[in-house]
Amino acid sequence: MNLIVMKFGGSSVANAARLERAAERIVSAYHSGACVVAVVSAQGDTTDELIKKAGEISPRPPKREMDVLLSAGEQISMSLLAMAIEKEGVAAISLTGWQAEIFTDGTYGNARIQRVIGERITRELDDKKIVIVAGFQGIDKRDNITTLGRGGSDTTAVSIAAALRANICEIYTDVDGIYTADPRIVENAYKLPEISYDEMLELASLGANVLHNRSVEMAMKYGVPLAVRSSFNESEGTIVKEVSKVEKMYVRGVTRDNDAARVTLFGLERGSGKIFDVFELLARKEINVDIILMANNADGSTDLSFTVAESQLGTSLDILEKNADFIGAKRIESDENLAKVSVVGAGMASNPGVAAMAFGAMSDAGIDISMISTSEIKISMIVAEKDAERGVNALHEKFLR
Amino acid sequence: MNLIVMKFGGSSVANAARLERAAERIVSAYHSGACVVAVVSAQGDTTDELIKKAGEISPRPPKREMDVLLSAGEQISMSLLAMAIEKEGVAAISLTGWQAEIFTDGTYGNARIQRVIGERITRELDDKKIVIVAGFQGIDKRDNITTLGRGGSDTTAVSIAAALRANICEIYTDVDGIYTADPRIVENAYKLPEISYDEMLELASLGANVLHNRSVEMAMKYGVPLAVRSSFNESEGTIVKEVSKVEKMYVRGVTRDNDAARVTLFGLERGSGKIFDVFELLARKEINVDIILMANNADGSTDLSFTVAESQLGTSLDILEKNADFIGAKRIESDENLAKVSVVGAGMASNPGVAAMAFGAMSDAGIDISMISTSEIKISMIVAEKDAERGVNALHEKFLR
Numbered sequence: 001m002n003l004i005v006m007k008f009g010g011s012s013v014a015n016a017a018r019l020e021r022a023a024e025r026i027v028s029a030y031h032s033g034a035c036v037v038a039v040v041s042a043q044g045d046t047t048d049e050l051i052k053k054a055g056e057i058s059p060r061p062p063k064r065e066m067d068v069l070l071s072a073g074e075q076i077s078m079s080l081l082a083m084a085i086e087k088e089g090v091a092a093i094s095l096t097g098w099q100a101e102i103f104t105d106g107t108y109g110n111a112r113i114q115r116v117i118g119e120r121i122t123r124e125l126d127d128k129k130i131v132i133v134a135g136f137q138g139i140d141k142r143d144n145i146t147t148l149g150r151g152g153s154d155t156t157a158v159s160i161a162a163a164l165r166a167n168i169c170e171i172y173t174d175v176d177g178i179y180t181a182d183p184r185i186v187e188n189a190y191k192l193p194e195i196s197y198d199e200m201l202e203l204a205s206l207g208a209n210v211l212h213n214r215s216v217e218m219a220m221k222y223g224v225p226l227a228v229r230s231s232f233n234e235s236e237g238t239i240v241k242e243v244s245k246v247e248k249m250y251v252r253g254v255t256r257d258n259d260a261a262r263v264t265l266f267g268l269e270r271g272s273g274k275i276f277d278v279f280e281l282l283a284r285k286e287i288n289v290d291i292i293l294m295a296n297n298a299d300g301s302t303d304l305s306f307t308v309a310e311s312q313l314g315t316s317l318d319i320l321e322k323n324a325d326f327i328g329a330k331r332i333e334s335d336e337n338l339a340k341v342s343v344v345g346a347g348m349a350s351n352p353g354v355a356a357m358a359f360g361a362m363s364d365a366g367i368d369i370s371m372i373s374t375s376e377i378k379i380s381m382i383v384a385e386k387d388a389e390r391g392v393n394a395l396h397e398k399f400l401r
Numbered sequence: 402m403n404l405i406v407m408k409f410g411g412s413s414v415a416n417a418a419r420l421e422r423a424a425e426r427i428v429s430a431y432h433s434g435a436c437v438v439a440v441v442s443a444q445g446d447t448t449d450e451l452i453k454k455a456g457e458i459s460p461r462p463p464k465r466e467m468d469v470l471l472s473a474g475e476q477i478s479m480s481l482l483a484m485a486i487e488k489e490g491v492a493a494i495s496l497t498g499w500q501a502e503i504f505t506d507g508t509y510g511n512a513r514i515q516r517v518i519g520e521r522i523t524r525e526l527d528d529k530k531i532v533i534v535a536g537f538q539g540i541d542k543r544d545n546i547t548t549l550g551r552g553g554s555d556t557t558a559v560s561i562a563a564a565l566r567a568n569i570c571e572i573y574t575d576v577d578g579i580y581t582a583d584p585r586i587v588e589n590a591y592k593l594p595e596i597s598y599d600e601m602l603e604l605a606s607l608g609a610n611v612l613h614n615r616s617v618e619m620a621m622k623y624g625v626p627l628a629v630r631s632s633f634n635e636s637e638g639t640i641v642k643e644v645s646k647v648e649k650m651y652v653r654g655v656t657r658d659n660d661a662a663r664v665t666l667f668g669l670e671r672g673s674g675k676i677f678d679v680f681e682l683l684a685r686k687e688i689n690v691d692i693i694l695m696a697n698n699a700d701g702s703t704d705l706s707f708t709v710a711e712s713q714l715g716t717s718l719d720i721l722e723k724n725a726d727f728i729g730a731k732r733i734e735s736d737e738n739l740a741k742v743s744v745v746g747a748g749m750a751s752n753p754g755v756a757a758m759a760f761g762a763m764s765d766a767g768i769d770i771s772m773i774s775t776s777e778i779k780i781s782m783i784v785a786e787k788d789a790e791r792g793v794n795a796l797h798e799k800f801l802r
Contacts, residue, residue, distance in 0.1 A: 016457035050477065054484060056417035061484040068495050069480035072473040079470035080454060083462040094469050098499065099544055120544070143500055143521070 003125070003166040004029055007039040007135065007157035011174050012231035013077045014044030016084075022172070022231065023084035026130060030090055035125045037164070039135045039157040040081055042073025063108035067137075067147045071097065074134035074153075082132050092130040095120060097137035097145065102156065104138035110149035112214075113138060113156070116163035133160060151212020158215045162222035169224050170237075175210055176230035177238035178203060180400045181254040185389050188401060192252060193236070196243035199252045200226075202344040202378045216240065243346065251345035251354075251399040256392045258385055260290070260338045261313040262371070263320070264305040267330030270296060275304055278327060281319050287312045290340070291373040291382060301330070305371065307382060310336050338370070339388035342380040343395050355379055357398060365394040404526070404567040405430055408440040408536065408558035413573050413632035414478045415445030417485075423573070423632060424485035427531060431491055436526045438565070440536045440558040441482055443474025464509035468538075468548045472498065475535035475554075483533050493531040496521060498538035498546065503557065505539035505547045512547035513615075514539060514556060517564035534561060552613020559616045563623035570625050571638075576611055577631035578639035579604060581801045582655040586790050589802060593653060594637070597644040600653045601627075603745040603779045617641065644747065652746035652755075652800040657793045659786055661691070661739045662714040663772070664721070665706040668731030671697060676705055679728060682720050688713045691741070692774040692783060702731070706772065708783060711737050739771070740789035743781040744796050756780055758799060766795040 006029065008022050022038070030036050050069050054061045061069075078094040085092035101117035124131045135153025138146050148155055154171060161169035178200065181189040195203070197220035204213050210228055219226050219240065229237030268274045275294070282289060293305040308316050313336055320332055348354050355372075358379050362369055367390060371382035383391050407430065409423050423439070431437050451470050455462045462470075479495040486493035502518035525532045536554025539547050549556055555572060562570035579601065582590040596604070598621035605614050611629055620627050620641065630638030669675045676695070683690060694706040709717050714737055721733055749755050756773075759780050763770055768791060772783035784792050 016454075019458060053417075053477070053481060057420060057481055057484045058488045062487050062493075065480040065483045065487070065493075065495060068483075068497075069477060072476040072480075075473040075476065076451065076454070076470060079466040079473075080458050082466045082469075083455060083458045086463050086466070087459045092463075092466075094466060096469075096546075099546075145497075145500075 001035055002033060003035045003037070003164055005037045005039060005157050005161040005164070005166045005169040006172060007153055007170065008041065008081075008172045008231060009153065009174070010041040010044050010047070012172050013040055013081060016080075018231070019077075019080055019084045022081060023088055025172075025231075026085060027088045027090050030130055037121060037125070037131045037133060037160055037166070038081065039133050039153055039160065040074060040077045041135050041153040042070070043077045043080075046073040046076065064144060067108045068145050070147050071134070071137040071145050074136055078132045078134045085130050085132070090130055091128065092132060093124050094132040094134070095124075096134045097156075098139040098143070100133045100160070102133075102138035102159065104140055104146045104148065106140040106142070106144065106146065108144075108146055111138060111140070111146035113148065113159045116159045118160065118163040121160065121164065151215060154212050154215035155218060158218045158222075158224055158226070161224045162218065166224065168227055169219065170227040170229055171211060172229055172231040173210060174231065175228070176233060176235045177228050178210060178240070178253070180252065181392055181396045182256065185256070186254070186393050186396045188396060190400075192238050194239040194241065194243065195252055196346055197240060198377050199344055199346060200240045202342070202375070203253050203255060211240070251343055253344050254392050254395045254400065255342050255344065256388045257340045257342075258388060259310050260307050260340045260382060261310045261334060261336035262305055262307050262338055262382065263313070263316055264303060264333045265320070265327065265329040265331075266303050266333070267297075267301040268304055269328055270300055270302045274327060275302070278304065278320070281323055282308075282316060285315055285319055287316055287319075291371050291380065293371050307338070307340070307371065337385045338382055339385045340380050340382055341388055341391040341395065342378050343399060344378045345399075346377055348374070348377055348379065358395060361394045361398040362391055365390055367391050367394070402436055403434060404436045404438070404565055406438045406440060406558050406562040406565070406567045406570040407573060408554055408571065409442065409482075409573045409632060410554065410575070411442040411445050411448070412575050414441055414482060417481075419632070420478075420481055420485045423482060424489055426573075426632075427486060428489045428491050431531055438522060438526070438532045438534060438561055438567070439482065440534050440554055440561065441475060441478045442536050442554040443471070444478045444481075447474040447477065465545060468509045469546050471548050472535070472538040472546050475537055479533045479535045486531050486533070491531055492529065493533060494525050495533040495535070496525075497535045498557075499540040499544070501534045501561070503534075503539035503560065505541055505549065507541040507543070507545065507547065509545075509547055511550035512539060512541070514549065514560045517560045519561065519564040522561065522565065552616060555613050555616035556619060559619045559623075559625055559627070562625045563619065567625065569628055570620065571628040571630055572612060573630055573632040574611060575632065576629070577634060577636045578629050579611060579641070580654065582793055582797045583657065586657065587655070587794050587797045589797060591801075593639050595640040595642065595644065596653055597747055598641060599778050600745055600747060601641045603743070603776070604654050604656060612641070652744055654745050655793050655796045655801065656743050656745065657789045658741045658743075659789060660710050660712070661708050661741045661783060662711045662735060662737040663706055663708050663739055663783065664714070664717055665704060665734045666721070666728065666730040666732075667704050667734070668698075668702045669705055670729055671701055671703045675728060676703070679705065679721070682724055682728075683709075683717060686716055686720055688717055688720075692772050692781065694772050708739070708741070708772065738786045739783055740786045741781050741783055742789055742792040742796065743779050744800060745779045746800075747778055749775070749778055749780065759796060762795045762799040763792055766791055768792050768795070
């Protein structure tokens with residue numbers, strides 16, 4: 001059985017015309033001989049409208065009920081898509097999260113899929129139907145409706161593809177693939193025909209904003225090939241799959257993330273104890289720390305710098321100041337006009353020259369690097385926000401022309 | 402356990418302010434010591450908006466998918482009501498049709514409730530929660546979402562009240578009870594403190610438009626007392642329950658239904674055969690025949706008159722004319738400017754004078770009666786539509802002053 005899972009985001013089903021276009025694409029895949037499961041998000045503004053309705057009732061609505069409310073959004077879009085497909089003359093059936101047997105944990109608003117049973121979906125596919133499944137939602141073991149949080153529909157699509165051993169999971173979105181850099185800021189950016197899961201994960205977390213990390217992690221875990229394609233044209237898109245390791249260093253993309261702020265604690269007592277305390281305090285408030293830099297001073301004290309998302313800077317400073325005596329820093333400084341630019345690609349670790357090339361490119365462009373982080377497949381540099389766009393262009397020119 | 406089921410219609414939950422009013426009423430019942438299950442319809446215009454969305458996709462959307470679509474409406478209103486209740490400081494939980502274990506047959510768009518299991522509802526009530534249940538929806542035995550058709554939320558409320566042996570099922574609506582006649586056309590109409598199921602059934606089918614027949618039938622079958630109350634004031638409303646039979650004739654109300662048309666077939670062959678054929682033909686097209694009048698002529702032929710809803714007159718005439726040869730009527734006539742006025746009340750059968758009083762009242766008002774139908778608890782008369790309002794007033798004056 002050739003099985004395709006096709007996922008359509010909110011903008012791809014925003015109105016009747018777009019729903020019809022999605023239906024045509026699905027029906028065309030069906031007529032080419034594939035079994036098709038389509039996963040849909042809520043229509044364009046539906047989620048915002050529902051959130052607004054809740055806001056009129058309560059400033060802090062109970063999370064369980066928010067999930068009941070929001071899950072109505074996909075129920076609407078999936079039934080409309082089924083209608084559009086039936087109008088094309090093919091039998092279709094829409095299934096909510098519980099009907100599609102998508103079981104999650106009980107974390108309302110940010111649930112994780114634990115199991116997709118898929119019996120019902122398989123039965124309907126065997127009946128020659130196109131099956132539409134509500135993205136973003138599931139049920140917990142007590143039959144309560146849950147939602148998956150940001151990027152949840154992608155995760156639904158990948159989970160179903162994994163459970164049903166689909167040949168491919170196609171993610172339809174408003175961009176037509178994964179680019180070497182953001183085409184809005186790098187003129188020569190080009191689309192990658194394929195990319196590995198690891199590289200995609202680095203690109204996603206660095207702001208490429210096309211696929212949610214959780215869905216890529218799941219695709220990698222279960223070996224589901226992903227295709228990122230445009231809902232608005234027939235272009236081939238980018239395939240995300242396990243790519244055999246290459247000795248040769250191969251840069252895939254350059255990214256920028258302006259959402260970076262730095263905190264520096266000066267004059268900490270040397271040793272891992274105080275550093276542990278700092279990160280423990282931040283973790284308790286669910287603050288994600290990204291790049292960490294530590295420097296030991298001649299006087300025996302230690303300076304500690306780390307970056308967080310700009311939105312979490314205020315909370316981070318509050319916590320640190322409240323616990324100033326306990327931490328014992330001489331001074332706390334922060335800077336929010338920072339950005340992170342990164343070069344992503346397999347084989348970096350085995351090519352020590354890459355870092356040097358990256359620093360050289362930045363230096364040639366006259367850009368100061370204040371922090372550096374490297375991994376198997378990426379090099380990230382913290383620079384002033386005003387330099388970020390130039391930095392991305394310089395790196396793209398160096399590695400990807 | 403003192404258990405109340407409270408049902409709120411679409412206008413009672415139309416916006417945030419009304420949802421809050423409904424929540425206050427529910428919380429007040431809860432604080433007075435009752436366990437409360439609230440059943441809600443979709444908000445004001447939601448259903449119409451969803452129907453419009455479907456219409457933009459397909460002129461004839463598949464019924465299964467319409468039910469998936471429409472059932473999202475109650476999912477929205479129920480979660481918002483739960484939020485409003487939690488804001489009042491009481492734990493609440495909303496349950497969809499499938500979560501509340503409301504099983505129906507598989508007739509999409511017009512399903513009938515077959516069983517309400519109620520285990521989940523009971524468990525949540527035991528946890529001291531107020532339980533909100535989506536009206537109008539259920540699931541069939543294959544886990545497909547179904548909707549109950551017109552008046553469905555009333556039926557949901559009564560079914561739950563029956564399954565859980567509630568002390569009372571309160572129907573909150575935009576009128577504050579059952580009146581002796583429509584107050585918009587009869588100045589002296591007044592509210593009845595109580596009424597029997599039988600009488601309510603006659604009043605409902607005659608156009609009182611407050612409770613749907615199916616819900617009253619179900620309440621009667623399971624002995625669930627109903628209260629019809631206003632969502633907008635604290636007035637006591639009307640209780641519908643089994644009322645002990647009284648010898649004394651007791652008129653409860655006077656109604657009018659302008660949606661009446663008459664068909665007359667002249668010169669049919671005498672005997673029941675042809676008359677059976679006529680009604681068999683109409684039944685096949687699901688046309689409901691109301692009052693039937695038959696007159697045998699001196700020449701050995703029979704004239705047959707019957708009334709149907711105005712909207713079904715065209716179809717009725719089509720069928721009869723297509724089968725004119727088979728039926729063998731000499732002539733077919735019709736009249737759609739008719740109305741039915743009725744007097745409803747227990748004990749009519751044992752008080753033969755009632756009919757005479759009714760005819761006398763109409764005669765005194767100078768109104769011609771063209772057809773008459775009587776039952777245990779009602780007398781209906783077909784009159785010209787222009788005379789209906791005067792007729793209702795004359796009857797109300799006679800029986801209810």
